[in-house]
Amino acid sequence: MPQTGPWTGDPVWLADVLRAEGVRLVAFPGWRDRGHADFKDIRGVMAHHTGSDNASAASIANGRADLPGPLSQLHIARDGTVTVVAVGVAWHAGVGMYPWLPTNMGNWHMIGIECANSGTSPTAPHRTNWPDAQYDALVRSCAAIHRRLAQNSSRTIGHKEYAGRAQGKWDPGAITMDILRGDIESRIGAVSKPAPRPRPPVPVGAYADILLFRGSEGPQVAQLQRHLKYAYEAYAGHLVIDGVYGPQTEAAVKEFQRRTHGLKVDGIVGPATAAALNLWVGPPAA
Ligand SMILES: [Zn+2]
Numbered sequence: 449m450p451q452t453g454p455w456t457g458d459p460v461w462l463a464d465v466l467r468a469e470g471v472r473l474v475a476f477p478g479w480r481d482r483g484h485a486d487f488k489d490i491r492g493v494m495a496h497h498t499g500s501d502n503a504s505a506a507s508i509a510n511g512r513a514d515l516p517g518p519l520s521q522l523h524i525a526r527d528g529t530v531t532v533v534a535v536g537v538a539w540h541a542g543v544g545m546y547p548w549l550p551t552n553m554g555n556w557h558m559i560g561i562e563c564a565n566s567g568t569s570p571t572a573p574h575r576t577n578w579p580d581a582q583y584d585a586l587v588r589s590c591a592a593i594h595r596r597l598a599q600n601s602s603r604t605i606g607h608k609e610y611a612g613r614a615q616g617k618w619d620p621g622a623i624t625m626d627i628l629r630g631d632i633e634s635r636i637g638a639v640s641k642p643a644p645r646p647r648p649p650v651p652v653g654a655y656a657d658i659l660l661f662r663g664s665e666g667p668q669v670a671q672l673q674r675h676l677k678y679a680y681e682a683y684a685g686h687l688v689i690d691g692v693y694g695p696q697t698e699a700a701v702k703e704f705q706r707r708t709h710g711l712k713v714d715g716i717v718g719p720a721t722a723a724a725l726n727l728w729v730g731p732p733a734a
Pocket of ligand 1: 495496497540607617619
């Protein structure tokens with residue numbers, strides 16, 4: 449049964465709520481149509497630093513050779529300008545865990561905010577190298593999103609809290625998350641101390657359209673790689689069968705999708721792609 453409520457669907461309301469919160473907002477061309485997939489229910493916000501003080505909104509929209517954009521929904525420059533680059537799913541979270549997130553599925557549930565910031569170091573004191581304007585824009589953006597979703601500030605987490613263990617992430621650097629959450633809560637104010645909204649559990653089959661994707665690991669990935677490598681040697685013969693769904697595997701899946709009529713070219717192995725590949729992705733047959 450589809451879940452309904454303010455948290456469902458892509459956050460097409462992002463620009464409006466951010467403007468209403470008083471941030472200086474830029475809408476990146478094509479922002480409404482950009483994304484790797486559609487959101488599941490939106491559970492919160494994940495804060496990041498880009499790793500460079502100069503990373504542009506365009507770099508977040510376009511991505512890199514090894515990781516196609518969008519890399520997050522929002523970008524915040526050091527002068528506090530917030531750019532909305534996408535409302536669909538973006539590759540910002542990767543694999544990781546958090547108590548109210550399905551393991552490794554953060555991208556399908558979290559709005560990502562990439563802040564142009566080097567992060568300084570994992571141990572730098574709170575707000576080292578964070579200009580007032582940039583930090584204020586981060587607080588306002590999180591507050592605006594949580595208010596829209598009837599959430600409190602506990603729903604802002606750092607990439608380091610989700611993927612510190614899984615990926616060694618330490619962003620956002622020089623941000624003490626509890627202090628940030630306190631500042632967001634003050635900003636949200638009394639209008640948002642809602643009783644925790646009962647949230648339906650993820651229904652069985654909710655991820656049936658997503659079987660394997662960038663960041664997946666294990667024997668099913670190895671099976672996919674083996675199949676691509678030997679059946680589609682022309683463009684997948686170089687694949688290493690290591691069971692890790694990295695950029696090479698994703699590129700090979702995309703190439704297969706591009707060459708196969710009727711498949712969406714998204715680099716995600718769902719039921720249609722798995723069927724076209726003749727790939728068994730369930731438990732092994734007896
Ligand atoms: Zn990050």
